[in-house]
Amino acid sequence: MPAVSDKAHRAVKRIASLVIIPGLIVLVMASCAGQVPRHDGPVTDHFDGRQFHDQPPVEKSMAEVLKWQFTRQSEGPWQRDIDPPRVDAPPARVPGGALQVTFVNHATVLIQGSGVNLLTDPIWSERASPFQNVGPRRYRQPGLAFRDLPPIDVVLLSHNHFDHMDSSTIEDLARGHDPLFVAPLGNCFYLEQFGAGRCREMDWWDSFVFDDRVTIHAVPVRHWSRRGLLDTNRALWAGYFFHIGGRDVFFAGDTGMGDHFSQVRARLGEPDLALLPIGAYLPRWFMGAQHMDPGAAVEAHRLLGATESMAIHFGTFRLADDGQEQPIQDLRAAVEREGMPLTAFWIPDNGDSRRWPVGEPP
Numbered sequence: 519m520p521a522v523s524d525k526a527h528r529a530v531k532r533i534a535s536l537v538i539i540p541g542l543i544v545l546v547m548a549s550c551a552g553q554v555p556r557h558d559g560p561v562t563d564h565f566d567g568r569q570f571h572d573q574p575p576v577e578k579s580m581a582e583v584l585k586w587q588f589t590r591q592s593e594g595p596w597q598r599d600i601d602p603p604r605v606d607a608p609p610a611r612v613p614g615g616a617l618q619v620t621f622v623n624h625a626t627v628l629i630q631g632s633g634v635n636l637l638t639d640p641i642w643s644e645r646a647s648p649f650q651n652v653g654p655r656r657y658r659q660p661g662l663a664f665r666d667l668p669p670i671d672v673v674l675l676s677h678n679h680f681d682h683m684d685s686s687t688i689e690d691l692a693r694g695h696d697p698l699f700v701a702p703l704g705n706c707f708y709l710e711q712f713g714a715g716r717c718r719e720m721d722w723w724d725s726f727v728f729d730d731r732v733t734i735h736a737v738p739v740r741h742w743s744r745r746g747l748l749d750t751n752r753a754l755w756a757g758y759f760f761h762i763g764g765r766d767v768f769f770a771g772d773t774g775m776g777d778h779f780s781q782v783r784a785r786l787g788e789p790d791l792a793l794l795p796i797g798a799y800l801p802r803w804f805m806g807a808q809h810m811d812p813g814a815a816v817e818a819h820r821l822l823g824a825t826e827s828m829a830i831h832f833g834t835f836r837l838a839d840d841g842q843e844q845p846i847q848d849l850r851a852a853v854e855r856e857g858m859p860l861t862a863f864w865i866p867d868n869g870d871s872r873r874w875p876v877g878e879p880p
Contacts, residue, residue, distance in 0.1 A: 554748045555707035564722065564738070569751040570703070576742045576774065576807045586804045593800055594841015602659040603869035607666040611635070615876040617763030619791070621866035623660045623834045625682055625771060627793060628667070631763020632731040636672045638758075638769050638793070639682040640691060646681035646835045648745075654681065654835045657842065661869025670695040672728055676771025677755035678705055678743045681835055688712040698728065702736060704753030708745065722756060723785070734760040737782050739773035741808055757782075765790040765874070768822060772831065774807045775814040779821035788823035796849050797832030800839040809838070812849035816856055819863060828864045 561567045612618045612630035620628040624646075625639040642664045647653020670691060676682055683705070691697060692713040699709050699717045706717040718726070720736035727733050741755040757770045759782060768782065768789040799811035809831075810818060819827040832845040846865055853863050864872070 554746075555704055555752050557704040557752065557754075559703065559721075562721075564754075565703075570743070570754045571751060572740050572742070572776075576740065578804070582804060586801065589801075590839055591801075592839055592841060594844045596657050596836050596842040599658050602663065603661045603867065605661060605869040605871070608662070608668055608871065610668045612763065612873075615764035616874065617765050617767075617791075618871060618873040619828065620662060620871040621828070621830070621868060622662045623658060623868045624832075625676070625793075625795065625830050626660070627769070627828075627830065628662065629762060629767060630668070631765070634671050634729065634732050634762060635668050636674065636732065636760075636762065637667075637670050637691075637697070638674045639676055639771060640673060640687045641681060641684040642687045642690070643684050646684070646837070648680060648685065654837055656834060657836060658834045658868050661867065664690060667695070670697045672732070672734075673697045673699045674734070674758050674760075674769060675699060675701040675705060675709070676739070676757060676769070677702065677741055678708055678745050678753050679772070680745070681837065682772060683708060683745075685712045688714060700734060700736075700758075702754035702756040704743075707753070720756065721754065732760055732762045734758060735786060737768075737786070738778040739770055740776040740778060741772050741774065759786045759789065763874070764876070768792040768824065770794050770818070770830075772808070773810060775810050775817065779818045783822050788825070790825045792819060792822050792824035792827040793830050794818055794827050795831030796829045797840060797845040798838040799845070805838055812845055813852040813855075815849065816852040816858070816863065819858075820856070826862060826864060828866065834868065 564570055608620055608628060611633050613633050617631040622628060624641055626641055627638045629636045642660050644656050645653045673691060688709060689712050692715060696715055699714045701709060701719055703719050703721050706719050709717045722736055722738045725735040736756040737759050739755060739757040742751055743753045743755050744750045759768050766787060766789045770793060772795055794815045795810060796812045796815045799805050799809045829849060833842055849865060853860055
């Protein structure tokens with residue numbers, strides 16, 4: 519009986535977090551903005567005039583959420599590592615046709631090339647949450663100290679979930695670097711609340727050239743958006759395909775499996791390097807539509823025709839039921855099943871960096 523009671527108690531705490539936290543978020547948003555964000559653009563195949571959507575839509579009922587919380591089973595342990603990695607600070611700039619990529623943590627990657635410094639989905643906070651004491655806690659320290667960042671020119675944000683759009687980190691970047699924040703439609707509403715002075719919104723398949731040096735395309739991925747109870751899918755989600763350092767790079771952000779990978783390849787070509795999420799995928803009945811598992815990431819690598827892929831979105835925040843090392847183990851097994859060389863899919867530790875000199879492909 520005590521074991522059952524403890525399990526029920528843990529489930530109630532998780533449910534309370536799910537129900538109470540979004541309500542508090544709404545109050546916080548209302549106090550600073552007075553309204554729920556609204557995109558006023560034309561109706562499209564993924565916007566109905568009020569909300570954005572996938573086909574088929576990614577939706578989770580409260581009954582499904584409660585079922586998951588009451589039946590959660592971890593597939594492996596998580597160990598907290600409070601010691602930051604010992605790595606050298608990256609260069610201030612990487613000029614010309616060279617490319618340097620540094621894995622910070624989760625979906626945060628520093629990409630340097632063409633004299634431009636680009637950062638994806640930055641998070642340095644201790645929790646993937648709007649609060650300091652509630653929400654998914656960090657298990658591994660960032661691989662690069664915030665103070666060691668080079669000047670950041672562009673920040674690419676894939677969507678508005680707290681582990682990808684971290685308000686504290688955005689405030690620090692806006693104050694210390696004043697980069698251009700690039701985000702899918704409807705997200706500048708949030709970023710302006712966090713102090714972003716420069717923000718550019720993009721629809722799927724939109725493109726622009728930053729400073730005559732880096733071409734950036736927003737591309738479809740399979741996901742959803744929400745920061746409170748009343749703003750579900752009021753802002754778009756996206757991946758990015760960009761040309762930097764003489765190479766084409768694809769950043770998926772957060773996504774389930776779908777035909778968007780084939781669409782990207784058909785319209786924009788095969789990337790030299792693909793940044794693909796591999797974690798937060800269990801249980802599949804609940805996570806499958808929104809998060810790829812490692813086997814799907816290998817399939818995405820194949821569909822994209824990527825020369826090399828890089829694993830992201832694993833090992834730092836415990837967001838689902840997979841163990842801390844399980845995504846790595848499952849990815850290696852999936853690569854071997856496909857008969858691919860292990861070097862085709864880079865699995866970095868926080869802080870790992872790779873550099874491709876001028877003229878050298880990934």
